[in-house]
Amino acid sequence: MSGSSRRKRVRTRNSRVLLFLLAILVIVLVIVLINNNKNKGEDEENKVEEISDKTAPELVLKEEKAIVAIGEDYKAKATAKDDIDGDITDKIKVSTLDTSKEGEFDVVISVEDKAGNKTEKTQKVIVREQLDNGLPVLMYHFFYDNSKYFKEDNNWLDINDFDEQLKYMTENNFYFPTWDEVSDYIDGKIKLPSKSVVLTVDDGDASFFDLAVPVMQKYKVPATSFVITSWYGWRYNPELEYVVWESHSHDMHESGANGKGRMVNWTYDQIVKDLKTSSETLGGANVFCYPFGHYNNNAIKALEDSNYILAFTVEGGRVNKNADKFKLPRVRVSDGNSMSYFKKSID
Ligand SMILES: [Zn+2]
Incomplete structure (x- = not known):
């Protein structure tokens, strides 16, 4: 080898x-x-199990009793939140309700998350005849209690009278439409139920916050505060329940040279600037109340161009369908008027 x-x-x-x-x-x-x-596969399976959604969503009904006019669709005022899916308000379902006749009904409001967990609540709904004699928008100013605040004129209302008025409205199931609903009602897009009323309080001074707001919270009745923002804008607090913040101008609640309000003396540009400041101070106001009730075409154009949708005068009367949205009347609530006078002014 x-x-x-x-x-x-x-x-x-x-x-x-x-x-x-x-x-x-x-x-x-x-x-x-x-x-x-x-x-790895097993781990992933375990992980999926760990984050799987076993908690039912939280459903919040905004109304104790809902009120709707005959023939109108009932829309639930509710919100829904889920621990995994987040805001699922758009998934809320409502059981069918026949609104063709008057009465008090129960509807079931429900919401389901993606994992199939369901929350259900029952809502009382009152179906009532339609409002046919115009919407009263009440005008208040100041309040007194004879301890911290004292009456100066009839624009000062005894806080006990205010309490009695709100008690009456609550016990009789009055409906308090939002400004968007008022606007739709004027446009003829929706019908409001009878016993609809809106509360407005001019100027936004201390007596409103100290005396009236606690009464509103006690009865769960909302009211719009028309605030003069250069005077009382610092009071703006979006957390304050039942207060709707709207504008009574930033700094036009003063007389011009001719004794008339600044709003009918100032230029278009000055007014637009004032409205913008006021709206920004209040986190986006779009309903207005003319200082002293003074307005002209210039003022109206400035409001329209500044995205305001409604404006109130101090003229007496109810808001009717097709009303001029920038010349809206109100119903004055004066001190010393009887309860039966008050009832007549809102029924
Ligand atoms: Zn005023």
């Missing part, structure tokens, strides 16, 4: 061993990889 053929045989054996070892290595690698993937 020659030396070269022996070397050749040795080399062949070595490469067979090497191949064998390589094959084993590949097999081990494959097993490790498969096992790894299996574990």
Whole structure:
């Protein structure tokens, strides 16, 4: 046997061993990889289980009793939040309600999250005849209690009378439409139920916040505060329940040269600037109350161009369908008027 053929045989054996070892290595690698993937899959399964949604959404009804006019669709005033899905208010469902006849009904309001957890609540709904004699928008100013605040003229209302008025409205299920609903009512887009009323309080002074707001909260009755923002804008507090913040101008509650309000003396640009400041101070006001009730075409154009949708004068009367949205009348509430006078003014 020659030396070269022996070397050749040795080399062949070595490469067979090497191949064998390589094959084993590949097999081990494959097993490790498969096992790894299996574990990963199991881990992922566990994870999915951990974050799976088992909590039903939170459903909040905004009204104790809902009130709707005959023939109108009932729209639930409710919100829904889920711990996993977030805000799911748009998923709220309402059981069918026949609004063709008067009465008191229960509807079921429900909401379901993506995982199928469901929350249900019952809402009382009063279906009532339509408002057909105009909407009273009440005008208040100041309040007195004969301890901290005292009557100066008939624009000052005894806080006990205010309490009695709100008690009456609550016990008789009066409906308090939003400004958007008032606007839609004027446009003929919706019908309001009878016994609808809106409360407005001019100027936004301390007696309103100290005396009237606690009464509104006690009876859960909303009222709009028309604030003169350069005087009382610092009181703006969006957290204050039942107060709707709207504008009585920023700094136009002063007389001009002719004794008339600044709003009918100032230029268009001055008015627009004032309205913008007032609206910004109040987090986006778009309903207005003319200082002293003074207005002209210039003032109206400035309001329209500044995205205000409604404006109130101090003229007496109710708001009717097709009313001029920038010359709206109100019903004045004066001190010393009897309760039966008050009832007549809102019924
Ligand atoms: Zn005023």
